[in-house]
Amino acid sequence: MRGMDLAEVVEATEANLMFELTKVAEPVRERMGISGRRFGRGVALSVRNDPSEFWSRAQGFGFDKPVTGELISEVLAFFRSEGTEVVNVQLAPEVLPDDWAGICRSHGLTEGPTVVKLARDAGPAEQPPTTLRIGPIKPADRAAWAAVQIEAFGFADDDGRIAEMLATINDLPEVTGYAAWDGDKLVATAALYVDGKVGQFVSAATLPEYRGRGAQSALLARRVEDAFAAGCRWIAADTGRPGDGEQNPSLNNLLRAGFKVLYDRPVWVWRQ
Incomplete structure (x- = not known):
């Protein structure tokens, strides 16, 4: 598959995943202020009551119709109407x-x-070896699964609303949550x-004291393996670009796992 075609496929997949948040349980949607709108193949997701300023985003644009000032105006008008204060606009460099x-x-x-943004063939x-137990989570694990991500990512979540939303993501039929356990303690997550x-x-998140023990590689x-068994042809992932002279262990893990860098994608931030 050519680079532009693969970019379109992986951007659409990520946009579809974010739009799935509009399908989580109604009490969670109301508490977080979740709403969404599709603009062709592009997606605008508003999470109005997100204290982390991470979840509201616009992405997947530019493949079915060009990115223009008029399109951006229309997208931002949606967020204004929802009362969203911060939006992360993420566009593949090919469509700018x-x-x-x-x-x-x-x-x-x-x-x-x-x-x-990275991708690899499924197969x-x-x-890899690890002393931790690896596998899909069960419903009883969801709260601990969410709590690990809150701690690892440093989300501001004093009242637990983000943790509740993360746990509920596992109700979506297309999503499978995974974890690593040290005995009975859930110490790392993935999906x-x-x-x-x-x-x-x-x-992908690991408690600080358990990093370096092979959880994320496993x-x-x-x-x-599971994506291949589910019929996937490609797998996509993304992580933060490290600064000059810095290392991002997540990026290193992905490269060792056979992922190839497709492109860098800046986040363009809009504030109400």
């Missing part, structure tokens, strides 16, 4: 128009952190979203 810098200036978009995977022939890896291998 020549006048993107001007569109950003006129709409108040500022460049934030950079995401590295059999060799399980697989299957969208037709594409699997998307998300929710969780990657298990999900590669």
